[in-house]
Amino acid sequence: MTTATILIFTTLNNILPTRKISNYNSSTESDQLINGDVVVVKADKPVNNISFVFGITNQSLGNPQCVFWNFDFDAWDSTGCEVKQVGNDSGIITCECNHTTSFSILMSPFDIDRKVLAYITYIGVSISMASLILCLIIEAIVWKSVTSTRGVRNVTSYIRHVCLVNIALSLLIANICFFIEAAISDEDMPTHANRCSPVVFFMHFFYLALFFWMLISGMLLFYMTVMVFSRMSIIIIMIIAFTVGYGAPLLIASITVASTAGPQNYVSKQACWLNWDESRALLAFVIPALTIVAINLVVLVVVLYKILKSGVGAATQPDEKHTFFAVVRCVALLTPLFGLTWGFGIGTMVSRKLGIHVVFTLLNSFQVSLFVSRNPF
Incomplete structure (x- = not known):
């Protein structure tokens, strides 16, 4: 049995920057915003598949991306994470990742119609x-x-x-x-x-x-x-x-x-x-x-x-x-x-x-x- 500790931060998005890894070895400022809670997961054993359901904070944003905080680059990274479901009416997004760390969602402030x-x-x-x-x-x-x-x-x-x-x-x-x-x-x-x-x-x-x-x-x-x-x-x-x-x-x-x-x-x-x-x-x-x-x-x-x-x-x-x-x-x-x-x-x-x-x-x-x-x- 795997034991996991989960912490949910509702205001950490005001502290963490919105830098995003643009290539394999660099990070740049992104026009996307953190549009959900920041979830920190720590497990006592390796986890290969974990799913999260995030509530969308700002409904006017679009183009969601599931990301985790990459401490090596001090930036958000989408490697190993993907969006599994977007509920436009319900205001929730389901993410799936193959590792455990700090997770959230990034969304664009300009949603193309x-x-x-x-x-x-x-x-x-x-x-x-x-x-x-x-x-x-x-x-x-x-x-x-x-x-x-x-x-x-x-x-x-x-x-x-x-x-x-x-x-x-x-x-x-x-x-x-x-x-x-x-x-x-x-x-x-x-x-x-x-x-x-x-x-x-x-x-x-x-x-x-x-x-x-x-x-x-x-x-x-x-x-x-x-x-x-x-x-x-x-x-x-x-x-x-x-x-x-x-x-x-x-x-x-x-x-x-x-x-x-x-x-x-x-x-x-x-x-x-x-x-x-x-x-x-x-x-x-x-x-x-x-x-x-x-x-x-x-x-x-x-x-x-x-x-x-x-x-x-x-x-x-x-x-x-x-x-x-x-x-x-x-x-x-x-x-x-x-x-x-x-x-x-x-x-x-x-x-x-x-x-x-x-x-x-x-x-x-x-x-x-x-x-x-x-x-x-």
């Missing part, structure tokens, strides 16, 4: 999925005309359509994964790492594939503009395109899973998406995506300079010129659109203001509809 964001997201993603399906249907209709004749002009047009199909297909599958994630999540419960991990992996992979196929479109534009007299065979181009388009995202997504060393550090505790607070796994998406946006912006500047300086395409056939400017239009629209969207996405990591989250949600949900409506086939 998740229902508003959820409604915007579901409507926008549904419209986007319909637009993507329409895009793929149109591509299937025009595909025969793209592949019916031979020649350099048609090779370029063929590659452009391959990029467009794979961009649409990657985003469509990523959106399907989003709805699967929504189906297995419960807004009153924390995210379940084991259930979310496969969905997060595929969302990470296909969102990266979207950006890498956008990079291929940019490289095609650069190839058409700068390497006018150096033409590769379509087989070599397709091998390079699919290796970069799907091979690079698969490599990055796999390394991310391996390097985070366990689902608790791979998946965020607030949503079925890459972790930010503990492992910074989200950088494995943000860095490649924004790097590709930067590369494509440089390509656009080079292409516009070439067009203004020497009139690229002036001496080419009308159909070839049409293909060239179609690629220019595609890259010029996609790059700022996705770049602006995920620029606001980074803003949501560092700010809890509702406006930033709403703008990101709107852009992320309706960007596909804008792209399809502005991209003639």
